[in-house]
Amino acid sequence: MFEIETGDDGTIILRGRFDAAQVETARKVLDGVSGSRIIDLRELNYISSGGLGLLFSVQRKLVDRGHGLKLVNMSPHLREIFTIAEFDRIFDIG
Amino acid sequence: MTGEFAKGLDALGEIFDFLGRFAARNGLSTRAEFQLGVVAEELFTNTVKYGAKTEKPVRINLEKVGSEVRLEMLDFDAEPFDAGEVPTPALSAPIGERSPGGLGLHLVRSLVDELTYEYRDRELRVLVTKKLET
Numbered sequence: 419m420f421e422i423e424t425g426d427d428g429t430i431i432l433r434g435r436f437d438a439a440q441v442e443t444a445r446k447v448l449d450g451v452s453g454s455r456i457i458d459l460r461e462l463n464y465i466s467s468g469g470l471g472l473l474f475s476v477q478r479k480l481v482d483r484g485h486g487l488k489l490v491n492m493s494p495h496l497r498e499i500f501t502i503a504e505f506d507r508i509f510d511i512g
Numbered sequence: 513m514t515g516e517f518a519k520g521l522d523a524l525g526e527i528f529d530f531l532g533r534f535a536a537r538n539g540l541s542t543r544a545e546f547q548l549g550v551v552a553e554e555l556f557t558n559t560v561k562y563g564a565k566t567e568k569p570v571r572i573n574l575e576k577v578g579s580e581v582r583l584e585m586l587d588f589d590a591e592p593f594d595a596g597e598v599p600t601p602a603l604s605a606p607i608g609e610r611s612p613g614g615l616g617l618h619l620v621r622s623l624v625d626e627l628t629y630e631y632r633d634r635e636l637r638v639l640v641t642k643k644l645e646t
Contacts, residue, residue, distance in 0.1 A: 437524050438553065439521040464546065466554060467615040467619055468557065470615060471612035477607065481607055495546045499550065502618070502619060503618070
């Protein structure tokens with residue numbers, strides 16, 4: 419199960435398992451992001467290179483325009499994957 | 513435990529269910545189950561993305577031996593693949609110079625203790641060993 423939702427304040431909420439089969443679902447929302455945003459990962463329990471690659475593409479586009487994503491409420495397991503990918507260098511992780 | 517899965521991303525849900533049963537049966541930690549999931553997904557999606565399009569299912573064997581897990585993935589109709597030719601991504605480069613390519617195999621290499629590929633007569637065998645925390 420995977421869900422992506424935009425909250426009333428613009429925060430993007432990811433839930434469930436963000437595997438390679440879910441990338442196109444997430445892309446439909448994330449491709450529309452044009453300014454800085456918070457992504458809440460409190461209910462995200464899994465990510466792999468498919469999800470990481472999409473977040474990376476969005477971040478690169480935003481950074482080019484002087485914006486960026488802030489990732490909040492990341493679990494220790496997710497944090498470990500972000501660290502291995504050295505994504506902690508390119509995302510603001512709160 | 514052995515499972516066979518259709519060679520397509522739609523099979524990922526079944527693969528995670530299979531891994532979950534293995535983890536429960538063998539008392540794996542949530543961290544070990546999470547990391548085993550990443551490893552299995554990355555190896556499987558590589559066979560889907562870069563392997564031959566075929567009706568033959570991909571077989572996954574999982575075994576816990578002492579304090580380690582062995583995962584074997586068999587693709588019975590595969591294109592030649594040499595993981596040694598896949599470069600490590602430029603992880604420390606600025607974002608504008610980075611590419612997400614090669615990230616999956618980098619995750620696998622980082623999360624396991626041994627990774628071997630064997631290719632023969634269109635059959636690709638990937639064997640992974642991961643030591644568990646004691």
